[in-house]
Amino acid sequence: MSPATFIDAIQNQLQLTQYGQHPPELYDPIRYIMSLGGKRIRPLMTLMAAYLFSDDWQKAIQPALGVEVFHNFTLMHDDIMDQAPLRRGQLTVHEKWNHNIAILSGDVMLVNAYELLLHVEVDKLKAVMTRFNRTAAEVCEGQQLDMNFEKRWDVTESEYIEMIRLKTSVLLGYALELGGLIAGADAETTRHLYEGGVNIGIGFQLKDDLLDVYGDPEKFGKQVGGDILANKKTFLLIEALEKAKGPVRDELTGWLNKPVTDRAEKVQAVTAIYETLQIRQITESRISEYFDKGFANFDQINADPARKTLLTQFVRQLAERES
Template identity: 60%
Template sequence: MDISRLSDKINHTLTTLHYGDNPAELYEPIRYIMALGGKRIRPLLVLLAAEMYDDNVENALLPAAAVEVFHNFTLMHDDIMDRAPLRRGKPTVHEKWNANIAILSGDVMLVRAYQLLLQVEQNKLAKVLELFSKTAAEVCEGQQHDMNFEQREQVSIQEYIRMITLKTAVLLGFSLELGAILQGAPDSDAEHLKLFGNNIGIAFQLRDDLLDVYGDKDKFGKQVGGDILSDKKTFLMLTALEKANQEQLQTIISWRNRTGADTAEEKVKAITKVYDELQIRQQTEQQIDLYFKNAIHHLDAVQVTEERKATLRGLALQLMERDS
């Protein structure tokens, strides 16, 4: 299995998709966001799972593209909700056009994702559409939980893990499950691959939380400490709130809602100091390791040769060891 070859197939398929032409304001934003690139991890997972069972993955290309179109639809709408000015270093759709256009263009992307999934073989179509619809709803649930957490004083670590499972992990799990289903894999294998993806997705998000505080600014590609500055309830912050003594808790509370640029560096240093005192970095790394091991346990249970699992195993290691 050659990841670069599969990535080329994905990129070629995505460039050949036609969304529509008129009105231009509806379709141009779709072409724009899809051209911004990204890691294309989700369609790659579809193909990697498919190739475990059959070297010919042509039948999985359009369904894999559907997952990527859906993912970018969620990003387009998330950016509106987050009022994000940039996506992959370029103006977001609602900034370049406006929020109404971004909403409508996103809606068309969701419709297009379903149209692409209609290419699935008839005897597998109902199952795929049912699983995709369930996953799509879960992603929306995760986003709503995330927004709810911004308004809540207290959020438990368990609630946070549930939120990132829905918002981030379930789509990775579905991508792998989809690839397996398309090639007629046993139900038990499809389930193990889904759970592998879910656990990798949770570990991936926890790694993201960690890098936001402890990452190398030059490699991370965005402001280190951004989550601290925006008072985001990440795994690190929630663990600190749970473990903090009275003095540490007072430090965290005293910096909450202080957003001035003149105190930004001081705020990041103060909160990071509390994290260091409580060994939050080590505790986060332990959780990442736990979910990664759970993922590998499910990959080990998949009934194909080790040789056919090797690329997926390697990609998982790569995602977990990333520093950006």
Template identity: 65%
Template sequence: MTFQPYLEAISKQIQHTAYGEEPAELYEPIRYIMSLGGKRLRPLLTVLSANLFINDWQKALKPAIAVEVFHNFTLMHDDIMDCAPLRRGKPTVHEKWNANTAILSGDVMLVNAYELLLDVAPAQLPRVIRRFNRTAAEVCEGQQLDMNFEKRADVSQEEYIGMIRLKTSVLLGFAMELGGMIAGADEATTQLLYDAGVNMGLGFQLKDDLLDVYGDPEKFGKQVGGDIIANKKTFMLIEALLLAEGKTKDDLNNWLSLEQGTYDTSDKVAAVTEIYTQLGLDTLAQTMADAYFSKGFEALENLPLPVERKKPLIEFAEFLVGRES
């Protein structure tokens, strides 16, 4: 894989990043969640985007890690809100320690993200900070919308796409835009990078929704069926509520009405998954994801650069399309 050397450099940078030492209860959870791995796709998108324009892409490493630290900060807090037991196949921070520790450690991670962004050249720093601030606020807006949707039965597909754009996609867009800004690319070019990241992010989240239902537990790293158990308004649930009729609709509404603890979760996951399959929603979700990935590739193709220069970034984008975890 042509992007492997960049991934190795990112992993090494993460290993050597210091967050603080005392009190240990504050900083150990940060080291723990950052050590759990993951695809590191956000920092990888940053360094690969910088590499489009400059050979010394290493100057993008610390800012790229800032994006990863911020992303993990949001995961730490999201896991508390979702009562999630697992993250990347391991206990979540609030399960391993407690919710208060996870909240406070997450706060320090946000501070650390700003510290790492200070490695950006002074001439570019104000623009980078403004764009990061806007993106961070949008991620929080997306999370709030996601929680709002849990209490609504009338969420539209358009609203859902708008929510995942904020919660997930804008950070991928910023990650790519950041690489371009560090490399000194003009605004038209960084806008193309942002557009590519946002569309790939939409495809990525739709694929994630699909894997949450149909993924291999050994590869997925999270609790398969977690969205079904929590009645989360995913693309497939929204479509199922629109398309289901007769007994299928009654069965779906019955499962949605049951309180957690009053049923076997594996039974609910199996039943709702079967409804999705009967309605063809696995195919529909994959088609939607592919459409957004295609828009992302189109933006990359429009970058005024030699194909060979774009090869590592395009190869990584192709990896995202075919992922199973």
């Protein structure tokens, strides 16, 4: 068994999944955003987690797609809030159609996600849906915190970590937990799967923050320094604001407050401040800390060693990515 087997199963089911037909303005945007690709990490994690405990991992495919549909629903609405023109290199739904269509199509995507998640055995349905409901609410809580932070310059490291835990990491944790639930794993095991996914998810987001500044543009797939240009409150900027004193802080706040006339100059200047404050080393340390926590959670899982290795090796490859 290899990750490719699970990916093929996900892609095949995506081709078969029906979201609705009429009116086309409601359903075409769903087919469009679901066709834009992405790594499909969440459904893949669900299938790998199910395979840890059952040969019949295929019964997790439709619920796994429910997680992916929900994830893309949040992206559709996030793009509206962020006024983002592009998603995965293509026009966002609200740009290709309009804001009202994007809102309504997103709403029905949430309904589609529930329909897919219902494809579990009756005795597991309550646990699956209860945990999904809590996770979905937390994702919204994280998005609201992220928007709140746009108006604040005193966001702390712990507040930022909690925000990314809610906005991005709990869904990865749920994806793994879901696979365990469907395969009949016990409560302690599903807890380790969930907590491992959350810790790994935080590590992924911190890695994204780091790559935005220090990534190779050819591998990263988007403009390096975009977060700096947007004054986005990433882990790196929050740490810099907390640690900068005297002239260094004056220089940093100066770059944050003045209009951008030379994009490359601003990126270079703020990156130099990060170097002075050793922000890269601090960030790399936090990334390692959360990945280590996640793998420690996986170590506690009692499953076939070969199957567990398949999961952990895949996660390690993701952790070492440069894009």
